[in-house]
Amino acid sequence: MKDIAFVLYPGCTPLDLVGPLQVLNALSRLVPDHRTVVVGESLDPVYTDLPLLLAASHTYEQITDPYAVVLPGGLQPTLEGLADERLLARIRGLAEGAEVIGSVCTGSLLLAAAGLLAGRRATTHWMFRDLLAKYGATPVAQRWVEDGPVITAAGVAAGIDMALHLVQRLAGKEIAAEVQLLIEYDPQPPLGPIDWSTVDLAARKPVSDAILAQSLAEHPELLSRLSG
């Protein structure tokens, strides 16, 4: 059985987790020997950045050797996780021996903090992309980035695209097309694609800096290493 394990931690962004989980769960129904699980410290519901609580299907003790691990991201609680040695140890434990180590949005910063992105090309939410370099990774502005066993997706909704790519890699084009059809992923953003030429990254840096500073207020050394 190939376990595809999503990590649930308090405060994460539900769409980061649910988008790719819905995709990979469809894979698990179409292709035998694949199973999706959601792993947490306990099976109790945890808060998120939505008015919605999520509860895992398994504890870390129950999933010890996953085939793939996927980390969702989030805002302040995820950035607080950069200093959370317990969470980082859980991530290292799941990733050790996994053939696929994936993330969505700022989940890649957790992979980086766990020491899993050093020397690798990776991406994350556009607001925090530069932070990857502080951990020795090379930030790349792509929808998703593959480097060895690691696959990282851009912000929030990018997890769906990355997961469909993973389905294609694991099970072929026909299954990937079927999954896309089943979840009717035929995107029609009312305003069209994002026009990146109108996005002033520099003007927005104070906002991401403030979120980081607030998140790591109790960890001045780490904050100083990641800032500037």
Add this chain to the structure above:
Amino acid sequence: MKDIAFVLYPGCTPLDLVGPLQVLNALSRLVPDHRTVVVGESLDPVYTDLPLLLAASHTYEQITDPYAVVLPGGLQPTLEGLADERLLARIRGLAEGAEVIGSVCTGSLLLAAAGLLAGRRATTHWMFRDLLAKYGATPVAQRWVEDGPVITAAGVAAGIDMALHLVQRLAGKEIAAEVQLLIEYDPQPPLGPIDWSTVDLAARKPVSDAILAQSLAEHPELLSRLSG
């Protein structure tokens, strides 16, 4: 305060709910006087079609006069809901007086069963689109369909597009673009858009018929009315 209330019921498809909730929750942070809530019979976690439980933020008793209501869909549990008078009464209660009555995927069939789509144009997941006509609605093959206060989205992932359209309607183009940027909804399906010319709807009808028959096995009269 304008409450945008998502309905949580056992067995629903998480992406139907989380996609538009993530979009409309971003609206609520950018525009004062909007609040998103998730409403259920209780605050206990309910199972879904993923290895993930979801728990509501409010009970029906706490949210009595929402500005908008959004119904997620699902497979068998949602189709079982077509005969669930308690759930249908909850939906009618929330929809009464709401200025926006929305659904994602087969959630529109619940709206139809609650008597809210008679004489209206609507859509749903492509597998079950014809069922809308049995309730006196006109099925439309569009990403989302607006008719009076009702807005229905196509299958699963279509809820994100519909929600961004709603943000634009409620708060304008600039806010909608900002929400789209924050959740980095810049879709790049690895295989491109769905090629509907290759989808044989007739060949797939036995599958949707079987799911419907299984769901309504205990309600032969309703099943017979909805079949054939």
